[in-house]
Amino acid sequence: MVDAPTAGSEENAADAFLQGGPSLRNASGPYFGSYGGRWMPESLIAALDEVQDTFEKAKADPDFIAQLKDLNKNYSGRPSLLTEAKRFSEHAGGARIFLKREDLNHTGSHKINNVLGQALLAKRMGKTRVIAETGAGQHGVASATAAALLGLECVVYMGAEDCRRQALNVARMQLLGATVVPVTNGSQTLKDAINDALRDWVSNVEHTHYLLGTAAGAHPFPAMVRYFHEVIGAEARSQILEQTGKLPDAIAACIGGGSNAIGLFHAFLDDASVKIYGFEAGGEGVETGRHAAAISLGRPGVLHGARSYLMQDEDGQTIESHSISAGLDYPSVGPEHSYLADIGRVTYEAVTDTEAMDAFSLLCRTEGIIPAIESSHALAGAIKIGKRLTEGKENPSDVTVIVNLSGRGDKDVETAAAWFNMLDEEGHVKGTTLSTRKPKGPTERTSEAAVDVNEDQN
Amino acid sequence: MTEEFASKSAAAIDRAKAEGRAALVGYLPAGYPTVQESIEAGIALARNGADLIEIGIPYSDPVMDGPVIQAATTEAISNGFRVANVFDVVAGITAATDAAVLVMTYWNPVMRMGVDEFARRLAEAGGAGLITPDLVPDEAHEWFEASDRYGLDRVFLVAPSSTPERLDMTVKASRGFVYAVSIMGVTGTRTSVSSSAEDVVARAHAAGAERVCVGLGVSNPDHVREIAAYADGVIVGTALVAALRDGGVDAVGQLTKNLSAGLGRAAAEA
Numbered sequence: 001m002v003d004a005p006t007a008g009s010e011e012n013a014a015d016a017f018l019q020g021g022p023s024l025r026n027a028s029g030p031y032f033g034s035y036g037g038r039w040m041p042e043s044l045i046a047a048l049d050e051v052q053d054t055f056e057k058a059k060a061d062p063d064f065i066a067q068l069k070d071l072n073k074n075y076s077g078r079p080s081l082l083t084e085a086k087r088f089s090e091h092a093g094g095a096r097i098f099l100k101r102e103d104l105n106h107t108g109s110h111k112i113n114n115v116l117g118q119a120l121l122a123k124r125m126g127k128t129r130v131i132a133e134t135g136a137g138q139h140g141v142a143s144a145t146a147a148a149l150l151g152l153e154c155v156v157y158m159g160a161e162d163c164r165r166q167a168l169n170v171a172r173m174q175l176l177g178a179t180v181v182p183v184t185n186g187s188q189t190l191k192d193a194i195n196d197a198l199r200d201w202v203s204n205v206e207h208t209h210y211l212l213g214t215a216a217g218a219h220p221f222p223a224m225v226r227y228f229h230e231v232i233g234a235e236a237r238s239q240i241l242e243q244t245g246k247l248p249d250a251i252a253a254c255i256g257g258g259s260n261a262i263g264l265f266h267a268f269l270d271d272a273s274v275k276i277y278g279f280e281a282g283g284e285g286v287e288t289g290r291h292a293a294a295i296s297l298g299r300p301g302v303l304h305g306a307r308s309y310l311m312q313d314e315d316g317q318t319i320e321s322h323s324i325s326a327g328l329d330y331p332s333v334g335p336e337h338s339y340l341a342d343i344g345r346v347t348y349e350a351v352t353d354t355e356a357m358d359a360f361s362l363l364c365r366t367e368g369i370i371p372a373i374e375s376s377h378a379l380a381g382a383i384k385i386g387k388r389l390t391e392g393k394e395n396p397s398d399v400t401v402i403v404n405l406s407g408r409g410d411k412d413v414e415t416a417a418a419w420f421n422m423l424d425e426e427g428h429v430k431g432t433t434l435s436t437r438k439p440k441g442p443t444e445r446t447s448e449a450a451v452d453v454n455e456d457q458n
Numbered sequence: 459m460t461e462e463f464a465s466k467s468a469a470a471i472d473r474a475k476a477e478g479r480a481a482l483v484g485y486l487p488a489g490y491p492t493v494q495e496s497i498e499a500g501i502a503l504a505r506n507g508a509d510l511i512e513i514g515i516p517y518s519d520p521v522m523d524g525p526v527i528q529a530a531t532t533e534a535i536s537n538g539f540r541v542a543n544v545f546d547v548v549a550g551i552t553a554a555t556d557a558a559v560l561v562m563t564y565w566n567p568v569m570r571m572g573v574d575e576f577a578r579r580l581a582e583a584g585g586a587g588l589i590t591p592d593l594v595p596d597e598a599h600e601w602f603e604a605s606d607r608y609g610l611d612r613v614f615l616v617a618p619s620s621t622p623e624r625l626d627m628t629v630k631a632s633r634g635f636v637y638a639v640s641i642m643g644v645t646g647t648r649t650s651v652s653s654s655a656e657d658v659v660a661r662a663h664a665a666g667a668e669r670v671c672v673g674l675g676v677s678n679p680d681h682v683r684e685i686a687a688y689a690d691g692v693i694v695g696t697a698l699v700a701a702l703r704d705g706g707v708d709a710v711g712q713l714t715k716n717l718s719a720g721l722g723r724a725a726a727e728a
């Protein structure tokens with residue numbers, strides 16, 4: 001790893017990199033420059049050591065690698081496609097935009113890559129129970145899926161506000177046999193779900209693995225979660241070379257905790273010609289204070305086990321983040337991103353709710369793909385950089401950009417319908433409530449789970 | 459343990475020891491329900507038998523705390539608590555009593571103020587040191603320097619899950635006393651004291667710790683009696699916070715009196 005504990009030497013690291021210096025692809029933690037580490041209760045250190053040790057051994061074990069490859073191929077459906085978005089590209093200055101289709105993975109997002117890896121590790125450690133936090137519900141669904149597949153008990157902590165926003169995913173998790181615990185502390189979103197998951201873990205660590213869903217938290221999570229997602233960038237790099245014969249000019253991803261982004265970025269970190277962009281949630285606009293742009297506007301602090309950029313007040317209290325996207329509604333970010341931001345290798349910018357929803361709509365209508373609202377932040381960012389990079393270019397189509405389409409938008413249909421004013425006062429999709437016939441079929445047999453979900457929506 | 463200078467926490471524990479008993483450590487959050495009342499509650503703790511007082515800084519993300527303390531600290535924050543108020547609370551209690559007053563805090567508020575600045579102000583307020591539930595010695599370089607500079611105690615935690623190597627390292631890094639977590643879990647009252655507590659204390663003593671106090675789940679005089687038989691101090695938190703919540707400062711005094719009845723070793727052997 002590139003060791004750069006002070007601001008001064010971080011600049012040197014960037015210079016060294018640009019002059020063909022040491023690779024940025026070997027950062028194994030616990031520190032990324034001055035970020036990362038283990039700011040954790042002593043009670044959990046032994047468990048973190050066990051995860052780290054199991055992970056290191058698994059990485060070196062051909063059986064484990066084969067098992068993971070097999071699941072990625074025959075269960076998730078990897079490799080995911082790299083799709084050129086031709087009509088969408090016209091709105092991005094004519095740059096050729098390619099979508100890395102993580103939305104096509106089983107369960108509908110990149111989250112499955114990490115979950116399968118960690119669930120296999122949980123089995124190796126002899127754990128019988130996994131717990132997870134979830135924001136958008138995608139990581140919860142992926143965890144519930146892997147738990148069902150491997151015969152593990154699964155409990156998912158989810159902010160009550162997110163349960164409401166992503167009710168469909170709550171039902172999916174329940175159908176998959178997981179228990180969903182709505183978290184009513186604090187902002188009732190992702191950070192509070194992580195707090196409760198950590199409290200559960202410290203109490204049940206003997207038989208429970210905490211299946212953290214993003215490249216954040218205490219060592220070894222940032223490095224380990226990245227490892228399981230590196231397949232995204234590895235595939236994308238060879239696919240773009242095959243389809244265009246050259247490396248892309250830029251790559252882009254949305255940043256919640258940073259897992260889909262670091263998964264894509266990793267393969268390109270040493271390709272100095274490739275510009276790398278991370279798009280944070282700008283919420284209602286960074287000037288309003290209602291956003292989740294930790295790198296753009298935060299300052300370093302510790303939360304959930306790692307030192308990283310953090311939205312905090314003058315007292316070091318965490319500031320609640322805001323975003324239309326549950327999966328990006330997190331006030332910190334994985335530590336490797338903080339490091340990559342400081343050394344200037346990756347550029348992080350904020351995208352507002354409105355910009356993201358415009359891009360969401362555009363992709364639906366130009367490509368026939370409904371993206372996750374999280375991923376729509378990357379799409380909005382790609383429009384901006386496409387325009388920037390093609391400016392004054394004779395042949396804008398020489399410019400190529402890869403966007404990580406981290407997930408599909410089915411879970412977001414309700415949020416989108418409300419945003420685009422498609423609902424009547426009752427909350428029904430306009431034009432769908434004209435029938436006067438009584439609904440037929442076994443309505444009495446509606447399961448309790450489904451009833452709960454309906455109540456949540458009200 | 460390093461003891462280049464007089465540790466206030468060690469002195470308080472040793473005074474109890476000289477009386478043939480374990481020390482009682484009482485926890486309350488600063489600013490709950492208000493800054494002034496938290497000072498009064500701290501004084502009531504000391505006047506009714508607490509030898510050491512642990513003042514918690516309310517924090518937005520208290521991952522080691524159960525529902526009772528979470529609710530109290532959340533209320534303190536919404537009542538306008540600011541981190542710098544903790545120095546007023548410490549100064550208010552140390553001015554009125556001779557208990558050793560430590561601050562228990564998650565690490566980010568300290569980092570935000572600056573570790574050196576925080577330590578300087580704590581020492582000025584008469585504080586004994588810090589208990590740090592989410593700071594392990596591995597990450598504590600800055601705190602080592604600052605605590606040495608201002609003569610403050612460094613109370614790190616050991617847990618049933620701590621390996622012998624980590625226990626050794628943590629005992630060496632600590633000053634004042636070592637905080638033995640009785641159970642794998644978060645703060646909250648429990649019906650019985652985990653049997654793992656005695657084992658952790660024995661291991662910490664064997665690793666060279668002169669003073670080991672046990673906390674998490676200790677809520678009544680029976681628990682105190684049980685732990686006082688093998689530990690140098692007994693830490694009570696949630697039960698006191700619940701008493702303050704339900705019965706105000708007087709209830710804190712009453713409960714402290716009841717708890718301190720369990721401290722004598724003779725009583726434990728009887």
Ligand SMILES: Cc1ncc(COP(=O)(O)O)c(C=O)c1O
Pocket residue numbers: 109110135136137138139213214215254255256257258259260261326327328372374375406407408
């Ligand atoms: C589809 C999708 N993309 C992105 C994210 C953000 O997470 P990360 O930054 O870890 O990729 C989420 C999180 O829930 C998600 O569901």
